[in-house]
Amino acid sequence: MRKQRIPVAAPDLTGNEEKYVVDAIRSSWISSTGEYIRRFEREFAGMCGTRTAIGVCNGTVALHLALLALDVRPGDEVLVPSLTYIATANAVRYVGAEPVFVDVDPDTWCIDPRELEDAITPRTRGIIPVHLYGHPADMDAINHIAAVHGLWVVEDAAEAHMARYKGRVAGSLAAMATFSFYGNKILTCGEGGAITLSDPHLELRTRTLRGQGMDPERRYYFPVTGYNFRLTNLACAILCAQMERAERIMERRREIFSAYRRLLDGIPGIGFQPVASWAEPAPWLFCITVDGKEYGTSRDALMAHMDASGVETRPFFLPLHNLPPFRGESRRRGENLPVTDRLGAEGVSLPTFHGMEDSDLERIADIIRRYRMGGGSGLS
Ligand SMILES: Cc1ncc(COP(=O)(O)O)c(C=O)c1O
Incomplete structure (x- = not known):
């Protein structure tokens, strides 16, 4: 059995x-x-x-570039979940617009289509659903509301490589989609990102803005102010090799997910990420929720115990509407996001990577099961 520390993620190269x-x-x-x-x-x-994919230097830049290409401007509002990595909302601020936070659906952990209408104002321009922890958002419902209100939709698929929604692949479910290839992602090149899209006009605008705004037909003529958001050939060399083994990487990760479900099944207070009937989630990080009352000890106490036992974990993203850059505006709008707040307090991501051994999974499950039986160290 491996004795070393188990990291939460590790690339397979x-x-x-x-x-x-x-x-x-x-x-x-x-x-x-x-x-x-x-x-x-x-x-x-x-x-x-x-029809096309456009490589960029990371997933944050992919979001920023998508918003530039869609001509999002100061004063505009963009609907985003609050339960996401901060890049989703930061990118909205980069173009001077305001992220408006919408609660997530307890059955998908993604932006709740039923909550969207109430958040729409005359300044709303678009929606960025995030396929959180690999589970696709309910895109048909979201696209329908967007069409009714004349809004664009950009998928944030940073964590959802090869996830499927009603049989269709994440990345093809809206006008544009963004991806991250950071070192903890399913496919990685260390730092990298991409935008996928099919509209040729949007492609031309996105490629032009990515490459300093240079006219593709005329070298050193710059009709617009652009950016250097490019991805390197070196990074793409790694990505090409990763993609050759995409199916195998996915297969091993699916096995890890099944093993976790089997090994952790029936522990009171431990919940799993829900899977909608129409979803084939990407097996990114295996996530659990810890109901402190039922489990007998708090999520944070469990994480501290796992850390002391040599197992790295991650708490769920801190809801963005409570963080300093966003909480003032969020409170002014009177946002109330109970599902986001609950999940943000209860969620834990467990180690998930291609090179994990079955004994690692057994060790992790054993720690979680025994800590409950031992009574933990009290609720915090
Ligand atoms: C949902 C989400 N969006 C955007 C990003 C940003 O990607 P990057 O770290 O490549 O900038 C990440 C994270 O890595 C993410 O998890």
């Missing part, structure tokens, strides 16, 4: 990653032009079922 990086270095194409970029963009679009 055991395929052609090293070979392709060496190849990119030897070719001297290490910046943002090269064969691996072309191949990555082609194959990633194919994987997502969109």
Whole structure:
């Protein structure tokens, strides 16, 4: 049995990653032009079922660029969940707009379509549903409300590589979608991101803004103020190798999810991430909720105990409407997000990565089961 600390995530770089990086270095194409970029963009679009994919330097930049391409401006409002990584709301602020927080559905943990209408004002321009912890948002319902109110929709699919909604792949479910390839994601290149989309006009605008605003037909002529948001050929070399093994990586992660469900089943107070009947979630991080009263000890006490036992975990994202950059505006709007607040206080992500051994999973489940039986260390 492995005795070392178990991290919450670790990349699997055991395929052609090293070979392709060496190849990119030897070719001297290490910046943002090269064969691996072309191949990555082609194959990633194919994987997502969109006409194109545009590589960018990280998932935060992908969101920022999507909002620039959609011409979101100061004074506009964008509906987002509060239970998400801060990048979703930060990107809205980067373009001078205001994120308006909407509660999540207890059955998906994603933005609740039933709560959207009440949050729409004359300043609302769009919606960014986040496929949280790999589970797709209810996109048909969200797209319907957006169409009725003339809003755009951008999927934040940072955590949901290859998730499916009613058989369709995340990334192809709205006007645009954004992805992250940070080191803890299912497919990674360390730091990287992408936008997937199918509209050719939006593609041209997005590619132009990504590349300093340069006219694609006329070198050093810049019709608009653009950005350097490009992804490197070196990063794409790693991504190409990752994509060759995407199915295998997914398969092992699905096994890990099934094992966790089996091993943790029936522990009072431990809940699992719900899965909607129409969803095939991406097996990103295995998440549980800890109901302190039923489990007998608090979520934070359990996490501290696991840490002391050599197992890294992560609490759920702190709801954004309570964080300093956003809470003033959120309170002014009178936002009340009870499901978000509950999940933010109860959720824990457990170690989930391709290289985990079955004995790691048994050790983690054993710690969680025994800590309850031992009475924990009291509710905090
Ligand atoms: C939901 C969500 N959106 C956006 C991002 C930002 O991606 P990146 O870290 O690549 O900038 C992340 C996280 O990594 C995320 O989890």
